[in-house]
Amino acid sequence: MKRNIALPSSIGVLTLLSMLTISCNKQEIKLADKSTDLGSSPSVTTSAIANPRWSVTGKLFEQGAAGSFESVAVKDPSLVYDGGRWHVFYTGTDGNQWKMGYVNSPSLFDMKSEPRRFMNSLNGGGYFCAPQVFNFPAKGRWFLIYQSGLGATYSTNTSVSNYGGWAAGKGMGFNDGIDFWCIADNSYVYCFYSAQDGSKTIKRRRTTIANFPNGWESPTIVATDTFEAPHVYRNKADGKYYMMVEDIGRYFELWTASNLNGTWTKVSETWAAKSNLTERNGHWTDQVSHGEILRSGSNELMEINNIDRCEIFMQGVVNGSYSSYIRIPYDLGLMQNF
Known part of the structure; x- marks a missing residue:
């Protein structure tokens, strides 16, 4: 994300029943050769738990070495599990500019020891950050959606593991927000994003699958009195869509709708x-x-098994008197609500 503000499955990682063993103190994980769904099979539920209890690991991924593009912070992660490895794309900063990096590992708990890659081919003019990664089988490509000097930006690749194969970023035809997030149904691809005009709203655009990643309709406001980073998923357990949005107090709200083009209702403020x-x-x-x-x-449907049994790879930091947002030393950890 890029904000000028005042400072104030395919697989589960922490619980996979018999397929997974974890030692939290040692921060080690063993994955089966074939990934399985999070927890047990999806169960029917009428609505998400409004205020579940969460637990979080320690830091699993931290800022890079002095002089690197990520020497101050790593943040805004997006990840998929493919080919027996986690593929993580993220924002990094040296305190002067937002850029993007990539790392892959068999385990999120072992990422610290893996090589980090600076994704320079994605440079969209001045800065590039806040990635979303997914596979789009109908297009025969992997997509990265992100924000840059071009506004909403995309890049494609034939293999998510080929970090050098990402095409140069191209604009998607609009630049009226940040934190762009795409999700599809059977007919359309929708892009949700946070406005950058001070309105504290979340906007939605759509285009046909045939026209994606171009041909977007005019935006519609779908949520108000909120902040940024809307992430939308289809929940298999109840067939509903859920949108988590970060509010300015640095916590996640939860919203829901029966379909991607529908009306969104807040489930929980915190x-x-x-x-x-x-x-x-x-x-x-x-x-x-x-x-x-x-x-x-890992595809464009953005499906999760159960919103009440989920894990979030998130950014965190101890509050302090930082000189600017780009100087806040964010790190990454894994939280779960079961």
């Missing part, structure tokens, strides 16, 4: 917040900020 979060490996965050729910697949 669905995931410091007030209902337990830190399991020492204090490292006062915020529950920009994160991605671990999906049950």
